[in-house]
Amino acid sequence: MEWLTHSQTGYRQAARYLLAMRLAIIASTLVAVAVAETVIALPYRAEALLLCLLYAVLSILGWLWFSRRPPTRSLAVTLTLAGDLALISAWLYFTGGYTNPLVSLLLLPIAVAIILVPLSQSIALTLAGIAAYTVLVLWHAPVMSGNHMHQGNVGNLAELHLGGMWVTFALTAAILLLVVGTLAQRLRLQQTQLAQFRENRLRDEQIISLGLSAAAVAHRLGTPLNTVTLLLDEIRNQLDEPTAKAVEDDLQLMEQQLTLCSGHLQQLTKAAVEARGAQRETLSFPQWVARLRESATLLWPAGPIHWPDNVPSAPVAVDATLDQAILNLLANALTASPLWVKVSTRTTEERVELVVEDHGDGLEAALQGAPGEDIVESRDGLGVGLFLSNATIQRLGGTLRARADDNGTTMVIDLPVSVGQTGEV
Secondary structure (H helix, E strand, O other): OOOOOOOHHHHHHHHHHHHHHHHHHHHHHHHHHHHHHHHHHOHHHHHHHHHHHHHHHHHHHHHHHHHHOOOOOHHHHHEEEEEEEEHHHHHHHHHOOOOOOOHHHHHHHHHHHHHHHHHHHHHHHHHHHHHHHHHHOOOOOOOOOOOHHHHHHHHHHHHHHHHHHHHHHHHHHHHHHHHHHHHHHHHHHHHHHHHHHHHHHHHHHHHHHHHHHHHHHHHHHHHHHHHHHHHHHHHHHHHHHHHHHHHHHHHOOOOOHHHHHHHHHHHHHHHHHHOOOOOOOOEHHHHHHHHHHHHHHHHOOOOEEOOOOOOOOOOEEEEEHHHHHHHHHHHHHHHOOOOOEEEEEEOOOOOEEEEEEEOOOOOOOOOOOOOOOOOOOOOOOOOHHHHHHHHHHHOOOHHHHHEEEOOOEEEEEEEEOOOOOOOOO
C-alpha cells in the first residue's frame, strides 16, 4: 500500500491541471506558428516546432511523474515550473522575443507556483520570469529579416500582433480560471476539511475527558456504597424488634436505592468495556428499529412510545454505542413528555432518518444552536446525554437535527445508507 504525505496528495491532484496548462501553451504556440506562416515566411519555424515537440514530451513525463510517484519536496515542483519558464522563453527567443504577443505566457508558471510552492520559491520563480522577459528584450531573433521588410508584410505583422495580443489575453484568462481557479478551490476545500477535522478532534477530546471522569467517579463511588451497605446491615442487627418493624419500609427503600446505584455503576463499567470493543455491523433498517424497540420495551415496559408499523428497507451500519445514543434520546423524550412519544422513519436513496417526537418543552435552550454541539444545562441529569448522543451519531457519519415549537420537540437522526451487505439479527 502506498502512503502519501499531504503535500504529495496535493501534487498528485495538481498533475492533470499542470498537464492541461502545458498542453494549452503548446497548442497556442503551434497555432501561432501556423498562423504566422500563412502571413509571412518565418525562417525560425523548425526551431520553434522542435521546442514545441520537446515541451510536449517533457509535459507528459512530468504528468506521469506527478501522478505515479509525486515528489516529496516542493523544490522539485519549483524546478519543473522553472523548466516551463525556460522552454517558453526559448520558444519566444526564436519567435520575436518580447515583441511576440504570446510573451504573457510567462505568467502562467508563476501563477501556478504561487499556489503550489512556498512563498520564497514563488518569489524566486517570479524573479526568474522577470529576468527571462528582460533577456528577451535584449536578445531575440527578429521576426523578419531585411529581405521580408516591405510595406505589405509590415502591415500584416502589425495586424497579427494585435490579434495575437487578444488571443493571448483570452487564453491566459481561461487557463488561470480553469487551472489556477480549480487548484485554489481544492486548497480551500482541504482547509475546510482540516478545520472540520480539528473540530472533531476537540469534540473527541471532550468525550474522552468525560469518559475518564465518569470512570474515575464510578471507581470512587464503589467504596462509599459498599460502606453504606454494611452500615445498613449493622443498623438492622442493632435495632430491637419494635423499632425494626417501624422503620423496615425505610430500610428497604434505602437498600433498593443502594442496589440501584450499584447497578448503575456496574452498567457504566460494562458499557465502557462494550464501547471499547464495539464493532460496526450492517443491518437492515427494519431489523435495527426492531432491536431498538425491544431494548426500549425492556427499559420502559409501560412507556407510551408509538413505533412505526412499516419501516422502509435499507442497510445501515450500527454499533452498540449508536443504540445507546438513540435510547438516550428516547429517555429525554419520555422525561419531557411522559404521556406520548412517537418514533417514525423515512428513507431516501442515500440516507435513512429516525424521527423521535414528543409533546414536551424541556429542550428549547439546548436547541438554540445545533443540538448536541455543547453540554447543556439539565434539570433532571448532568446535561451530557444529548452531547454524547450527537457525538456518537456524527462518528458514524450521521447528523442530529432538532426542532422545538408549541407542539413539542422533534429530533431527527439522519444516517447514511451502508454500502455493505445486510446482516442478520
